[in-house]
Amino acid sequence: MERYLLLEDGTIFKGEGFGAPSTSNGEVVFTTGMTGYQEAVTDQSYSNQILVFTNPLIGNYGVNFDDYESIEPTCKGVICHEVARVSSSWRQQSTFAEFLEQMDIPGITGIDTRELTKKLRSHGTMKGSIVDAKADLDHAFDQLNATVINHDLVQQVSTSKAYPNPGDKRNVVVVDYGLKHSILRELAKRGCNTIVLPYTATAADIFKLHPDGVLLSNGPGDPKSLTHAIEMIREVEKKLPLFGICLGHQLFALANGADTFKMKFGHRGFNHPVKEVATGRICFTSQNHGFAVRADSIDSQKLNVTYRELNDETIEGLRHKDYSAFSVQFHPDAAPGPHDADDLFDDFMHMIDVRKDEKNA
């Protein structure tokens, strides 16, 4: 079935529909990762976004139970150059197309995704619609133009109730702003007894649980819309070891007086080199963010910059000068992407252990 991708600048890309037959609107963004389409689609940070894969072939190894990053993905669509006819993997449980259909996510294949990517690169992220070829295009464009991209998305993707992910070592609270399962996997690997709280969690809610540390998860949208979270962080960071990832990093920055901004087309992919300022060590990192911390807004009395992107010098990591609190813009939990920075979870564990020792001493 012929389907179109409409962009707010009036461009029409024609292709073949696959996945769900539904129509949708969203912010069109591209990712340059060459593997990990399942992880990307199920990453809640892509909520409300239409995801363009620059890798020309998608779906080659199907979809499997292990690689979900969330159970109910909220991404608005998938645009690719070619979707595999046959997928092959010993772990495969369904094809990518079947999976998208089940998740009610529409896809279009046969698009010149390189042309589209270049457009997004030069124009910046745009609004877009996935529609049927038979649709009334004028009407569709009217609707697209009328669509206001909602950046207040966390409420849609966060858990509404607290739930545990039991372990027998450290007690960690994860605040879910659109949590990727990979973060839970990393905590579980380190034996954490984790409780996941909804995004609305207050400092009081957290203190009640007496955790050893708090992790602020990744998530979609504009961090500034989460004013209550910012307040919560200001309280919690004084008392508990704190680790922010992606959106969690931006919230941590805002809580400490820094500012954030919307990037032209963001960082999405996993070949972004980041340099650790203290050591010069470089890690390739998995990234998915459209907002970033403004470098000139950082109060050097409060925060140290710990990581920067090698090429465009985006702020990629912060550490509090006085408190046991730090954050990174990238995903040390990978999935998809390289594991180069997964020792940050060990740092977090260490921070927790030191604090515990201090308390016990």
Added chain:
Amino acid sequence: MPKRTDIHKIMVIGSGPIIIGQAAEFDYSGTQACMALREEGYEVVLVNSNPATIMTDTEIADRVYIEPLTTESVSRIIRQEYPDAILPTLGGQTGLNLAMSLSQTGILEEFEIELLGTKLEAINQAEDRELFKELMTKLDEPIPESKTVSTTEEALAFAEEIGYPVIVRPAFTMGGTGGGLCDNKEQLAEIAANGLDLSPVTQCLIEKSIMGYKEVEFEVMRDSADNTMVVCSMENFDPVGIHTGDSIVLAPTQTLSDREYQMLRDVSLRLISALKIEGGCNVQLALDPHSFNYDVIEVNPRVSRSSALASKATGYPIAKMAAKIAVGLTLDEIKNPVTGTTFAEFEPALDYVVAKIPRWPFDKFPRANRKLGTQMKATGEVMSIGRTAEEAIQKAVRSLEIDENDLISPEAQKATDEKLEEKLVHAQDDRLFYIAEAFRRGYTLDEVNELTKINHYFLDLIKHITELEIEICKHPNDKDILRKVKRYGFSDATIAKLWNTSAENVRTFRKEAAVLPTYKMVDTCAAEFESQTPYFYSTYDSENESIRTSKESVLVIGSGPIRIGQGVEFDYATVHSVKAIQKLGYEAIVMNSNPETVSTDFSISDKLYFEPLTLEDVLNVIELEKPTGVIVQFGGQTAINLAADLQANGVKVLGTKVEDVDRAEDRELFDQVINNLGLKQPIGKTATTQEKVIETAEEIGYPVLVRPSYVLGGRAMEIVNNENELNDYLEQNVKAAIDHPILVDAYLEGRECEVDAICDGKDVLLPGIMEHIEHAGVHSGDSMAVYPPQSFSDAIKQQIVDATKKLAVTLKCVGIMNIQFIIHNDDVYVLEVNPRASRTVPFLSKITGIEMAQVATKVILGKSLADLGYESGLYPESKSIHVKAPVFSFSKLEDVDSYLGPEMKSTGEVMGSDHTFEKALLKAFAGAKMELPLSGSVLLTIDSRDKNVVLPLAKKFSQIGYRLFATAGTASFLNDNGLHVKQVNKIGEEGGNRIDILQLIRAGKAQLVINTMGHDQEVTSDGFTIRQTAIEHNVPLITSLNTAEALAKALENRTFATDVMK
């Protein structure tokens, strides 16, 4: 970290002659490395024995030595140059091995020379099987169960323990030479014995087979600050069991999920860190298709064939970066030359699929064993880029320049189901075509997977192509179908085949339907950042990114994959042509399909199109770029063969006109030219039927030389002595007879020579004459040659010059041409004219200092020789003597007769230069690995017709201090003439308490085998068996008495006389 200032002079070791397993990729990496080091301000001393390379151009390094790559010769250079450091990681296995042996001699310590890039310890850890195993155990990385053995008995015992099949991997051999897969005791005994023999340390690894696993490669880099990164991942279409150099490869990996990919990426980075390599490294891994289990297969602690492929596949210049890292720079301070804005610490993201298909030499060696295994057999490879995997594969197939231009192979279509299945199970070079045929016959994915063990995803790509074929057939002249199948790489020619029309008609129809190719940029970053790389590939998508500039441009057609008869020499000429075009102020555009070469380095030309070199693909680029003209003289037969069709399509072919090319290549027209000029040539006739061939041969008189017209490197050319032999020849070459007429020439005895001439239409410059050492009968590409000629009188030389001038002017040559002559009874006969650059161009350019391809290009673009400062005639001869020696890859190819004849067999060449002929000869032999000890034994197995000629030769060897062995006839003849010859038995002959020839060779008792038993070329014949045994046991072998005389001459020169006092 800034670059090091404690070292100033760096020696770079090249990889020597082209052989199977070590081809043009090291010219590419070596050239890049030298340029990178000089860019950083270091003085570079380069040593390489291969003159046919760009890297040995004097402008690439500060000081270039074209000398044998032996410890002795390189030590000599070290003692003169005093380098501070050696960079050995860019010269392939040769470079690494040489570095190791230099270190063993103690010279590195003596001169306080540091090895850059990879430390000796790491080389040992990666190359020595036991040390590698230890390292893997320490890192807790799995490797297939294995054991290093030094005897066949140990091998058999271990195999008994772990069970068959097992793989034999000899230690320190190139491209896995001598290795193989063994299903049983008998095979193991044979292969292990051979492998032990070939291993310089007499060690083999016996390894549990993991056949059927996915084979995955990572190209990784590391700097001195321990920053590590992956440049490119690649996945073999063929599962483990076939040498990666013989596998079809796709990049990036196609069937790995992120989890598997990241797991293997982690392993690769851990390994490069553990080995502390500063530079590039290649990691080969095997992944179980049914679990997360994996094995590390091997690590190459150096730049490799795969890294050249990875560089071209991603645009990321690995060798250049590796050289910079070697002098202390770190990845985060080197700029990424592709984007110019980002840093070298960047893992490329691809938004296309790359396919590599090896190019095998079986078209030249019809009798060779074509089965693929752990021994690499390909001489070269092609790469193609597409936006679908099907497109990449189909473009790669038509880049191969073999008989098949697509997956529709008449051979495969003719096969019975039984044969087809056999072809699927036992992989040969042609398996891809049989896979396609299987799907056409209704085999399912599961069935084909069962037979081939190839992943379903890959198989479905082929199945999809066959389904599209049917769709094409069903819808003739359907624009929508056309648009659709073009996305999957179908050529106009294939569509024409399926629509029963001509490719031209499809092209016209396609253009009317506006189904046009678009060109996309290779930019390392999947369009995330803006880049300016002038590196493009075609695909059928919506946006075209390649924009024609306003500058006048010239298109140069490259020479495609390296194969026997068309080697790296033609890439050399292509690159020089580009330089000249640029110097004259034009934009130089290159098209080529070979990832190993310098010409496909996008920084060489103004624009690079990585494309198949077929008419359709070339015309498409021309229609976009509208160049002033196309140059076809430097891309070997590949380019010249396109000339006529290009002209027919209105393209301006620059230089010698197509009609004149035809006058040189068409037999009848050429005869007219020769007659009109009053020149001599061996009587030759053309015949189109078998009967006519025999008739003609009788008319001319035996022996005659027979060959098909329009030859490449003397394909299917043979000397036949009688009608029986002629009948045999015709039987084996039916194909040739059908496609093209057969040429029958009188075979003249005499010395051969060749010239390359540059002509501007009026003046003719002959940079030099090269005299062949072997008499007529050995292909010019296989013969040794010397410059300047050693046995021609001035009168003969004058005849040659006159004939060349006449031919060049009459054939209206504008540019370059090559003429082969034979001197028979003091008369010069013209053998053939090649209206293009030949393989001697780099050799003569280097010797004479005339950059021939550049001069020729300038002439092609309108300059006169006088403008360029050259006079007409033979260029003054140099004082030093230069000898070219061919190098062969027989040890990699089973069942190929090493007897030299009119059919070219060599894969590469070396040059030896010195002040006397003898010393130059000795160096050339050394470079070609024909080094002989001061004393030893020669085995003479001489054809009865050569008996009389052999006496002086035998005497010479005897005087030098060699013992002689021969079978009864030769032995008694020589003994009767006063020599001491020890008799050995013929093969299978018993008695006399003597060992036979093969036992003698196997026991290592002969240091040289001279075998001229040429006319019994059957695989089962004695001559063949003797030659094969010598090659298997690494004993230098000579099949022409002329070569043997030259060798004796060279050896004599280094020997003291032992004269009795009178």
